[in-house]
Amino acid sequence: MINYRLNGPASQERQRIRVMAALRENRFPQAILIDGPAGIGKKALAMEIAKALQCTDGNERPCGHCFGCKMASDPGVTDNWVFPMEAKEVQTRSADSVSAGSTARTIQDIKQEYIEQIVANPYRIDIFSAGGEISVNLIRTMTGSFAMKGDRVRVVIVAEADRMNDSAANAFLKTLEEVPPDTYFILTVSSRDRLLQTIRSRCLALHLLPLSDAEVREETLRMLGPDADEESVTGDVIGLAVGSPGKALYYVEHARELCALASDFIVKSLRNDYSELFEALAKAGLDEVAEANGFLEVLSFLVSDIMRRESGAPLRLPDTMAKLDMDAFPRIDATALEIALATVQETMSRIASRRTAPMMCLQSLAIKLFEGSK
Ligand SMILES: [Zn+2]
Structure with a gap:
């Protein structure tokens, strides 16, 4: 046989x-x-x-x-x-x-x-x-x-x-x-x-099922080649990849920038500091549907992580969360966070429908994100 x-x-x-x-x-x-x-x-x-x-x-x-x-x-x-x-x-x-x-x-x-x-x-x-x-x-x-x-x-x-x-x-x-x-x-x-x-x-x-985090790390390092810097596959990269080495490979290049922008988005939205935020968004080149929604995916991970930290669940973006000082703001309750997450997801569908320019959708999201908790 x-x-x-x-x-x-x-x-x-x-x-x-x-x-x-x-x-x-x-x-x-x-x-x-x-x-x-x-x-x-x-x-x-x-x-x-x-x-x-x-x-x-x-x-x-x-x-x-x-x-x-x-x-x-x-x-x-x-x-x-x-x-x-x-x-x-x-x-x-x-x-x-x-x-x-x-x-x-x-x-x-x-x-x-x-x-x-x-x-x-x-x-x-x-x-x-x-x-x-x-x-x-x-x-x-x-x-x-x-x-x-x-x-x-x-x-x-x-x-x-x-x-x-x-x-x-x-x-x-x-x-x-x-x-x-x-x-x-x-x-x-x-x-x-x-x-x-x-x-x-x-x-x-x-x-077919996603890989374990350990397998994602191993496969990503293998793809990056023998000269790869092990540090480049960060905790944030593994968290965003959700079991996909292909996504991890993408995030090795982009996680740092996208996570910093997502963090900035939350902080500036809470402070009603829109003009600087809009400038940062414009500079990040999020005019295309794919880029804008790629960013919003990272933002939704970050909002979910703020909820997870409240409940003590393991974080998806450990590196970014370590730097994000939410104590500088009045506490956002669980309902407001759930609404914020739903608003991010609604914005993604709105951008995907291509009826409104991605940048306009992002700007209105910044204003709406924590509307209820300010
Ligand atoms: Zn053969």
């Missing part, structure tokens, strides 16, 4: 055991949907499964050195991947329409560059551009390549599958209704709900 052994963090062993059992018992479904928060390693697991399915070793799978395993981790095999791309990238000419010897950049070259980044670090949350989507052309190119598949097993990873537009989702649904033999699909999404119900119902659901 063939032994299947998928690698990954201990926190996700239970999900891997389910997959390994299905592989061993030869009942692996033709499509699975891996969901879970951003940056926890959904693509890493997808690549492990792809290797195991394509591996031809008679004893251990994935063996890591057979042709199937090599194909599964080769960024040059671009037909095995679908992910969001920008419209101008999708319009780039295909390799088969460029004359031999041409040095023109093709859509395959662009895809290969993305795949190289994924293979190098599958936890990263900033690989695909925010403006990209999975268009119907990308689905058709993928299904078009099935004719050349031959008789080997083939696994297609559809990353961020919830970013399929409507026509892409319909085209993909047709593919799922009649999956070619020896072909498997692995979809990854941060939010299952954003995916068409008819697609979801045709996939086995695999819910």
Whole structure:
């Protein structure tokens, strides 16, 4: 009997055991949907499964050195991947329409560059551009390549599958209704709900869990490389990451600045010191939806931490909280803090709806935040 052994963090062993059992018992479904928060390693697991399915070793799978395993981790095999791309990238000419010897950049070259980044670090949350989507052309190119598949097993990873537009989702649904033999699909999404119900119902659901704080620290330091400063993975970084090494990697760069601004936001809002605060917000460059809401996420952690300190619960932002002197202000009661937290979350939805400029929303939040307790 063939032994299947998928690698990954201990926190996700239970999900891997389910997959390994299905592989061993030869009942692996033709499509699975891996969901879970951003940056926890959904693509890493997808690549492990792809290797195991394509591996031809008679004893251990994935063996890591057979042709199937090599194909599964080769960024040059671009037909095995679908992910969001920008419209101008999708319009780039295909390799088969460029004359031999041409040095023109093709859509395959662009895809290969993305795949190289994924293979190098599958936890990263900033690989695909925010403006990209999975268009119907990308689905058709993928299904078009099935004719050349031959008789080997083939696994297609559809990353961020919830970013399929409507026509892409319909085209993909047709593919799922009649999956070619020896072909498997692995979809990854941060939010299952954003995916068409008819697609979801045709996939086995695999819910991947966040990592432990210790694993996040370990994976983040590994990604940062041997010269990484251990101090850069602070308590605040681990707290904000909530089990996601991909997010931790982002916060290694941004936590200090965002936490200082969030702290300033609370202090200045309590003091009604708006002109300086508005200036600081403008300087921080929070004019875009993603940046403004990224900041508000940190602010909501800080408001929650003020509530947690009151109740003696463990803090998410220990470094920032150590510096924030709330005793300098009249005590804010639990109800006012709950209202403040809800107001931050309302502001995030308001910004996401794109009806009001992010900066205006932030300014009105500063005024409203502790309105009831002043
Ligand atoms: Zn192999």
